[in-house]
Amino acid sequence: MNHAIRLHETGGPEKLVWEEVPVPSPRPGEALVRHAAVGLNFIDIYFRTGLYKVPSLPAVIGMEAAGTVEAVGEGVEDLKPGDRVAYAMGPIGAYSQLRTIRADVLVKLPDDITSRTAAAMMLQGLTAQYLLRRTRKLQAGETILVHAAAGGVGLILTQWAKALGATVIGTVGSEAKAEIARAHGCDHVILSTDDIAARVNEITRGARLPVVYDSIGRDTFSASLDCLAPFGLLVSYGNASGPVTGVDLGILATKGSLFVTRPTLATYTAKRADLLAMSEDLFEVVRSGKVKIEINQTYALADAADAHRDLEARKTTGSSVLLP
Structure with missing residues (x-):
């Protein structure tokens, strides 16, 4: 069984609907990931409202999540079932319990970084990384x-x-x-x-x-x-x-x-070598304790509408995660 938050038309938070959806099968170059935690980001609101266009409707939005690989498609050699992974960029589809996604956007997680922490930090942390280290190298x-x-x-x-x-x-x-x-x-x-x-x-x-x-x-x-x-x-x-x-x-x-x-994160992570190097930089600064990831709000994934309302009202601080 698989459930997801789906968007049948753009608009307010009430347009986010919790529904049962089929369990997908990974195609060549893809992995099937069971999400343990899903990141909440302002870009999700842009897709929900229509500021950013979804490819088609109904759509599952969400750019960031962490979980465990359940299966891989043909040609995927560097991932296997049981690997803990996270991702920070699309295609959209993170607001789900299970999803398929291109294996080349997945990053293996170190043992000492939890899935919740990863879901809270990948998009935001990689954004901070390119802003400070690549868009303009801070001195x-x-x-x-x-x-x-x-x-x-x-x-x-x-x-x-x-x-x-x-x-x-x-x-x-x-x-x-x-x-x-x-x-x-x-x-x-x-x-x-x-x-x-x-x-x-x-x-x-x-x-x-x-x-x-x-x-x-x-x-x-x-x-x-x-x-x-x-x-x-x-x-x-x-x-x-x-x-x-x-x-x-x-x-x-x-x-x-x-x-x-x-700038956009998608441009900076378009090459897998850059994605891996940026992720390693992020993991290192978090593991060192110099950057602490503050998860100040958690919501059930089924309650994503409430999470969107809080985020839009600027009631949240730090990071928020949705739990499938």
């Missing part, structure tokens, strides 16, 4: 701004940046989240209701910043640009408040010859 002594610093990616980014020797300024939505951000290494915390650019200017004594990591999107885009020093880089990697549209590129010139990038 010790630099000061950076991390929006949504008490969120899943934000907490990992903050801890990892601190381990690399950076000073971290974080934005959060409440005093309670400010305490969480400080507890995970934020040197300075700014409430999202404050004048963010003015506070950054004050904290940096007018120097401003070489880089801003922005997962919020539309609501923070202008403020993020105003936080940058000349030649600074805005890394816009999320749309929590909606997509950034209608940008006049001339504003980058007038604000100091700035740079903007819109």
Whole structure:
């Protein structure tokens, strides 16, 4: 027996329906994985609402999970039944008890990393890895701004940046989240209701910043640009408040010859060698204790709608997992 959360039409959380679905058989190059834990990410909301298009309906959404291989298809040589694995990128389909997926996107888990931890950290942790180590290699002594610093990616980014020797300024939505951000290494915390650019200017004594990591999107885009020093880089990697549209590129010139990038994890992990190297980097920093994965919410997979409501309302902190 197999159950999944399916989407028959895009819309609100109520469109997520728990249904019995067939047990799939792995095709050549695929593995059948029984999920032990499924990651909850804002990208799931984008697919649910239709901001990101699903290939067809009905659809099973979800980008991240961890579990155990139950069977492999023809041509799969580096995985076998019983292997513990995790993945962080699509195709979508993680909101299920069992699924088939291309074997080349699966990463074997070390014995000392649990399935729940893996499901909570793969997408968010690999995102932090490429942001800090590849999109722009963070240098010790630099000061950076991390929006949504008490969120899943934000907490990992903050801890990892601190381990690399950076000073971290974080934005959060409440005093309670400010305490969480400080507890995970934020040197300075700014409430999202404050004048963010003015506070950054004050904290940096007018120097401003070489880089801003922005997962919020539309609501923070202008403020993020105003936080940058000349030649600074805005890394816009999320749309929590909606997509950034209608940008006049001339504003980058007038604000100091700035740079903007819109990276995706899919691009950075497209080559399996890169996926494995990035995963090993993530495993190492977590196992060392420099980055702690905080699973602050758990939900039954059947209650995914409630999880989406909490995530959209910004009631969650750290990482959340869905349990099949």
